[in-house]
Amino acid sequence: MFVDRDLSVERRESVAVMRLSRPERMNAMTPDMEAALRDAVEAANADPSVRVIVITGAGKAFCAGADLRAVKEGNYYEKQADLLRRADSTAAPYIGRFSYFSLSPKPIVAALNGAAVGVGITLALSCDLRVARSGAKLALSFSRLGLAAEEGVALLLPRLIGASAAMDLLLTGRTLTAEHGHNIGLITSIYDDDDFESAVLSNLQEMTTVCSPDAMRRIKSQVWDSVLCGYDEAVKRARIHIEESRQGNDFQEAVASFAEKRVPQYAGLSLSRDKQLV
Template sequence: MNAYEELRYMSDQGVATLVFNRPERLNAWTPTLERELRDALRAAQADESVRCIVLTGAGRAFCAGMDMEVLQRAPASPAATQEASDDDSQQRYGYFWDIDKPLIAAINGPASGVGLCLALFCDLRYVVADAKLSFPYARRGLAAEHGIAWLLPRLVGPMACADLLFTGRTFLGAEADQLGLARALPADGFLEHVQAQARDIAQLSSPRSVRVMKRQLLEARYQTLGQATRAADAAVAACRGTEDFKEGVAHFLEKRAPRFTGR
């Protein structure tokens, strides 16, 4: 595992935990942190012992958004460097969707701007109930970035999305729970609870099934019900001869813990 400057990587019981590690700056986003996160996700994807990935922040914050010192040094027209492809995986954080293992955002404290965008690209989101969250673009003279004007309304609905984006207001984790954006949990024992949920997925769910279902959820965004149903029928048929399907039946009948191989 590479030694990182602004990220910590830990792996235990099938769960890789990636920690944004700039607590003195509330884990504000930098190019270094971005490079290291991409590298760490690639490493977790390649590690067969890892079956679930948790993203969280060191100290009292998840990620306070772009480091303002970095933002001040940014070129006036950054859009000129953005990817020209319409392929989802080629977008700035679209590579999150290339990871075929569950990605869980453990929002342990304040999250704003790009920090909250990252969480939207994860499969599951848990948040401390009193964490302060915001999409502050309207209050910075910016537009909604990284495709979240497409993604956020699919999570919370068009009107709630417009409210959060147009006002740029701060809202709490408890409201994020009400909107369906994240599941709120008490601060006491927060990360331990999220990691326990991740271990349940890692140890009790078939890695192959989870890979297939993650792909189904992504593809269903662009499918009709008929297309999704036909794809599901083909996916279920393909499961029948797999090791994980046989083990899924065997451990249920034998009343024991599963020993899934992911094949």
């Protein structure tokens, strides 16, 4: 078992279970956690005894989005920029924050043990399969933070669940249940709260024992090649939007209201501001 400050990795037979390990912060994502996850996935890729990778969270949450406290404390964006450069400089056919998931020869399963918000959903969307605890809640809360949808979310989500459902989730930032996520195709399977992780691993047994690793690698590549057509351009445009929104008044108001534990007060839009969108 490997244990990092922000991530632990445990072998359960031929499955590598990677656990986001900041339960006191509901596993809110930091650049250090993201770097540890990248290293763990690359290590599992190189280990022939690993057939499947599972990513889950410690405690009651999967990942409660980016750590806004870390954002306020200093060099968050500098570290994040280094991670993006690392992702983009790999041999991946697609640039993007978690694009290396699609290049892994092993199926990667997001096991949503609890709340998945913002970048937690971005991570889950980049996995091959998403399963959830019955009580898990999900939200793409970018609009409520004064931010554009990050990376390839605005391309991936419509291709997974359809444009109308994706538009609804992204525009409203509304929280949805695991059952709702299953109904719209975002979640593939739901398991009872009791023994969630054991149930997930049990249901992966067929994949790890009777499915050809080489066939799974090839099928995974075929599916992602289809899904990610146009992904590079979507990511490039998303990065323009996210950087502009991060520098805008709405995001500053979102960070301030979070710290002050109040409802954000956003100003209205003008037509001239709309025209600045790329």
